[in-house]
Amino acid sequence: MFSSLSERLQEIFRRLRGKGRLSEADVDAALREVRLAFLEADVNYLVVKDFIARVRARAVGKEILESLTPAQQVIKIVHEELTTIMGRAEAKLDRAAVPPSTVMLVGLQGSGKTTTAGKLGLYLRKQGRGVLLVAADLRRPAAVKQLQVLGEDIGLPVYVGTARDPVAVCREGVAEAGRRGLDYVLLDTAGRLHVDEELMAELEEIKAAVRPVEILLVADAMTGQDAVNVAKTFHERLGLTGAILTKLDSDTRGGAALSIRAVTGAPIKFAGVGEKLEQFEVFHPERIAARILGMGDVLSLIEQAQRTLDQKKARTVLTHLRRDEYTLEDFLTQLQEMRKMGPFDQLLAMLPGGMAKGLKGLRFDEKEFVHLEAIIRSMTPDERRRPQIIDGSRRRRIARGSGTTVQQVNRLLQQFEESKRLMRQLTEASRFGRGGRFPFGL
Amino acid sequence: MNIASPSTGWFARLRDGLRRTKEGILRPFEELLRRGKVDEEFFAELEAVLLQADVGPATTEKLLGRLKERVARERLVEAEVLKEALATEVLALFSSCRADLDLSARGVVYLVVGVNGVGKTTTAAKMAAHMRKEGIGVLLVAADTFRAAAIEQLETWGARLGVEVIRHGPGADPAAVAFDGLAAARARGYENVIVDTAGRLHTKANLLEELRKVRRVVEAGLDGRRLCSLLVLDATTGQNALHQAQVFREVVGTGAAVLTKLDGTAKGGVAIALVDRIGLPIALVGVGEGIEDLREFVPEEFVAALFGA
Numbered sequence: 001m002f003s004s005l006s007e008r009l010q011e012i013f014r015r016l017r018g019k020g021r022l023s024e025a026d027v028d029a030a031l032r033e034v035r036l037a038f039l040e041a042d043v044n045y046l047v048v049k050d051f052i053a054r055v056r057a058r059a060v061g062k063e064i065l066e067s068l069t070p071a072q073q074v075i076k077i078v079h080e081e082l083t084t085i086m087g088r089a090e091a092k093l094d095r096a097a098v099p100p101s102t103v104m105l106v107g108l109q110g111s112g113k114t115t116t117a118g119k120l121g122l123y124l125r126k127q128g129r130g131v132l133l134v135a136a137d138l139r140r141p142a143a144v145k146q147l148q149v150l151g152e153d154i155g156l157p158v159y160v161g162t163a164r165d166p167v168a169v170c171r172e173g174v175a176e177a178g179r180r181g182l183d184y185v186l187l188d189t190a191g192r193l194h195v196d197e198e199l200m201a202e203l204e205e206i207k208a209a210v211r212p213v214e215i216l217l218v219a220d221a222m223t224g225q226d227a228v229n230v231a232k233t234f235h236e237r238l239g240l241t242g243a244i245l246t247k248l249d250s251d252t253r254g255g256a257a258l259s260i261r262a263v264t265g266a267p268i269k270f271a272g273v274g275e276k277l278e279q280f281e282v283f284h285p286e287r288i289a290a291r292i293l294g295m296g297d298v299l300s301l302i303e304q305a306q307r308t309l310d311q312k313k314a315r316t317v318l319t320h321l322r323r324d325e326y327t328l329e330d331f332l333t334q335l336q337e338m339r340k341m342g343p344f345d346q347l348l349a350m351l352p353g354g355m356a357k358g359l360k361g362l363r364f365d366e367k368e369f370v371h372l373e374a375i376i377r378s379m380t381p382d383e384r385r386r387p388q389i390i391d392g393s394r395r396r397r398i399a400r401g402s403g404t405t406v407q408q409v410n411r412l413l414q415q416f417e418e419s420k421r422l423m424r425q426l427t428e429a430s431r432f433g434r435g436g437r438f439p440f441g442l
Numbered sequence: 443m444n445i446a447s448p449s450t451g452w453f454a455r456l457r458d459g460l461r462r463t464k465e466g467i468l469r470p471f472e473e474l475l476r477r478g479k480v481d482e483e484f485f486a487e488l489e490a491v492l493l494q495a496d497v498g499p500a501t502t503e504k505l506l507g508r509l510k511e512r513v514a515r516e517r518l519v520e521a522e523v524l525k526e527a528l529a530t531e532v533l534a535l536f537s538s539c540r541a542d543l544d545l546s547a548r549g550v551v552y553l554v555v556g557v558n559g560v561g562k563t564t565t566a567a568k569m570a571a572h573m574r575k576e577g578i579g580v581l582l583v584a585a586d587t588f589r590a591a592a593i594e595q596l597e598t599w600g601a602r603l604g605v606e607v608i609r610h611g612p613g614a615d616p617a618a619v620a621f622d623g624l625a626a627a628r629a630r631g632y633e634n635v636i637v638d639t640a641g642r643l644h645t646k647a648n649l650l651e652e653l654r655k656v657r658r659v660v661e662a663g664l665d666g667r668r669l670c671s672l673l674v675l676d677a678t679t680g681q682n683a684l685h686q687a688q689v690f691r692e693v694v695g696t697g698a699a700v701l702t703k704l705d706g707t708a709k710g711g712v713a714i715a716l717v718d719r720i721g722l723p724i725a726l727v728g729v730g731e732g733i734e735d736l737r738e739f740v741p742e743e744f745v746a747a748l749f750g751a
Binding site: 036039040041042044045046049108109110111112115140141142143145146147148149150153192193194220222223224225226227230246247249250255256275 | 490493494495496498499557558559560561588589590591592594595598599612642643644645646676678679680681682683703705712730731
């Protein structure tokens with residue numbers, strides 16, 4: 001019933017690819033699907049309308065008809081327009097001329113402001129900045145406590161005022177950061193169920209009192225059509241300097257991002273991509289556009305790998321792979337390393353659509369991982385190096401030794417083969433996959 | 443569910459709560475009707491209205507198709523009639539999918555689930571408040587051991603409402619907390635139990651597995667009570683709500699949905715998509731931030747509030 005935007009667009013483009021030249025009707029048919037896919041992805045209706053009109057204007061014209069590979073041309077236009085909306089470069093966090101730089105986090109209830117304050121704080125701390133968190137959400141029960149717990153977790157000070165007035169708390173917090181000579185002060189403001197006058201007035205007062213260098217809208221990536229109204233209102237009243245998209249690790253990708261960017265013009269600066277506090281990254285508009293189009297996000301994957309993986313181990317695996325000596329030992333190493341990077345599903349989502357599709361059966365959760373490890377550990381060194389020698393009797397022995405079943409052993413061997421195939425594809429992809437190419441073979 | 447005193451009549455409150463939804467859907471709709479002519483352009487604009495209300499492309503298409511059929515068959519031209527026709531079609535979708543939930547019932551264990559930030563803890567507290575008022579012995583179980591200060595949040599509510607809260611420390615196994623909660627309910631003779639779980643995205647296999655375990659533990663400890671799994675959904679969520687509903691229903695056998703923050707959105711049309719595409723009935727709606735603002739969902743009234751009948 002549901003297919004991801006990437007999958008859908010790929011399906012459409014596969015159809016286009018089959019043809020030599022495109023008629024106007026073909027373009028319209030494809031764009032109808034694009035429209036539907038965008039709407040299902042919760043891109044705002046008006047944004048979609050505008051988008052489709054722009055692509056059509058360019059696609060139906062000469063550009064497409066005279067082009068030798070029309071399908072490529074349509075995809076290129078869709079991608080270009082997407083990139084035009086999203087912006088090209090990633091946006092950096094601004095700094096005040098005189099520290100501390102005050103960053104105000106605003107947004108509706110449940111969008112993830114408090115968690116984001118912690119994540120952004122950790123991100124800045126890792127860059128060697130001094131950061132103070134200010135608990136200015138005095139409304140939601142235990143919001144202050146939540147920020148305190150987060151601060152303790154990541155080793156950042158949290159300013160908790162004595163005043164019952166959020167404006168005063170913010171003012172004191174910024175002063176406190178100045179006294180301590182810190183670089184950044186992050187204000188976790190209160191949210192509301194909806195944009196109301198009281199909230200806006202409070203936020204405006206805070207803005208006037210502390211003159212923030214950044215006012216970032218924290219928005220849930222799964223928000224529907226209303227994302228536009230929320231972003232618009234906050235922007236009109238406060239003048240947003242950017243946005244942070246949370247819960248981007250869900251299966252909604254792009255919709256709200258596209259909408260918010262389109263109506264406010266403010267760049268999306270960061271994205272929350274997991275429950276762990278370090279699962280927070282700079283938002284790459286180009287990559288998101290590519291991901292929406294099913295071109296994968298190999299760059300993010302590689303970056304994440306570099307951040308978390310043991311480089312020496314990775315190199316060993318890679319060498320083995322190149323020499324076609326990839327063994328179950330390597331597989332185990334990879335599994336262990338991969339577990340460090342986060343849930344496997346999330347990694348899959350970064351791969352180009354086609355590649356990820358073939359791997360859908362390949363899923364690891366933490367518990368299964370323990371079994372996999374036990375199975376591999378129950379093999380002899382020879383078996384790990386040459387899995388092809390594992391016959392029925394060996395399988396039974398391994399199953400007994402690891403307290404699993406023969407089926408589980410079989411499954412592991414299958415997963416090993418798939419992983420081997422995937423690793424080969426990945427090394428190819430990273431060799432050829434520089435931006436702007438279409439890995440689905442056009 | 444017992445409807446509060448007539449002075450704060452729930453219909454009035456819902457209407458008030460839905461003011462934004464109404465403004466979102468109804469106003470453009472009426473502007474549309476004022477144009478008078480029912481032609482292709484009219485339907486194109488009606489499509490825009492529905493899509494922008496988060497009704498979603500598939501359900502929108504279905505509704506428009508039915509409406510067009512009726513227009514052709516019954517030669518409808520008058521604006522008012524057309525409005526009624528649309529309201530009937532929407533109502534028809536709801537009628538085939540009604541929730542069977544009574545917050546005043548005794549002997550029920552509620553398992554409250556959903557993605558992060560939709561308002562599970564607040565919903566659990568509001569449910570407890572209602573039961574407490576009805577004189578039902580209710581116990582809250584803080585099985586959200588992940589989010590910082592979630593336990594404190596539920597405890598704050600518990601203290602405010604005078605409802606006992608069973609808790610472990612942060613990071614504890616939620617299934618263990620649920621187990622203890624049910625044991626405590628048994629030992630102390632509580633009639634109803636509300637288990638508040640941690641928010642989790644429906645794309646996290648391992649977290650869903652954890653939830654499955656909580657469900658198994660709860661099912662094993664029901665002790666003659668009925669299990670009712672409630673999926674809490676944020677009304678501002680777009681079509682992703684459908685994915686959430688599908689996944690959570692598979693994991694915990696969700697019986698019904700609670701649509702929160704309905705007053706927060708100019709939309710709420712996702713409720714229509716939910717019943718149409720997933721067949722998940724809406725049982726309760728949150729129409730305000732107050733503890734009393736959790737209400738039974740009545741399709742007729744929702745549609746009436748929506749289309750200004």
